Amino acid sequence: MLTIASISGKKWPDLKSEEGAMREFQEWIYRHLDKRKGEEPPLDIIDYVREIMLEMGKLTPDWPDADCDGFSSFLVALARAAGIPARVITGKGLPLWAHAWVEAFYGGKWQVWDPGFNRGYGDDYKAFTDWHKSNTGLFKLVFVYDELAVNRGKDYGAIWPFGDINLDDVIDYKDLAILAAAYGKSEGEPGFNVNADLNRDGKIDYKDLAILAANYRMSGK
Numbered sequence: 401m402l403t404i405a406s407i408s409g410k411k412w413p414d415l416k417s418e419e420g421a422m423r424e425f426q427e428w429i430y431r432h433l434d435k436r437k438g439e440e441p442p443l444d445i446i447d448y449v450r451e452i453m454l455e456m457g458k459l460t461p462d463w464p465d466a467d468c469d470g471f472s473s474f475l476v477a478l479a480r481a482a483g484i485p486a487r488v489i490t491g492k493g494l495p496l497w498a499h500a501w502v503e504a505f506y507g508g509k510w511q512v513w514d515p516g517f518n519r520g521y522g523d524d525y526k527a528f529t530d531w532h533k534s535n536t537g538l539f540k541l542v543f544v545y546d547e548l549a550v551n552r553g554k555d556y557g558a559i560w561p562f563g564d565i566n567l568d569d570v571i572d573y574k575d576l577a578i579l580a581a582a583y584g585k586s587e588g589e590p591g592f593n594v595n596a597d598l599n600r601d602g603k604i605d606y607k608d609l610a611i612l613a614a615n616y617r618m619s620g621k
Contacts, residue, residue: 418506
């Protein structure tokens with residue numbers, strides 16, 4: 401198991417400021433948690449991330465590569481070891497898209513760091529969303545939560561009315577028509593529409609209709 405002291409005790413080039421420390425931590429993680437970057441991660445790093453990913457059921461044969469959960473969890477651990485408050489943020493978007501990143505508190509604000517892509521955004525949350533829309537295939541950011549399950553969607557421009565099946569930012573007769581066309585269908589059957597399965601239980605029924613009805617005419621614009 402990795403001891404944070406062994407890593408935080410390293411002579412980092414720039415630990416004079418919180419921003420400099422976060423940048424150094426992130427760049428070090430980015431180099432060492434992905435063997436495709438050309439640097440084999442130390443064994444204690446592999447063990448640390450392996451433990452995280454085992455708990456999440458995401459351990460894959462191509463280790464020592466890590467995914468965004470491993471990157472973010474380790475960056476938070478290093479930040480906290482250096483006395484910088486930090487937390488993991490998770491988001492889900494459309495099409496099928498999920499990601500984890502980090503917010504660290506300094507300068508009186510929560511600042512955004514994205515260790516999986518080695519990018520920082522300061523406190524410009526929407527810049528994070530816009531970059532991913534342009535570079536990672538994210539069409540619409542739907543849900544964003546921090547470690548305490550606090551909804552952070554508005555900060556990141558994730559204002560999506562639940563029930564907006566056709567993704568036009570309003571719930572209306574068009575969404576109702578789509579749900580009606582798929583009503584009674586289950587996952588795997590012809591005519592099943594995953595976007596109409598609002599509660600994600602694998603079938604389109606009265607529960608999904610109730611969700612749409614409760615939010616009818618809601619708009620994200």
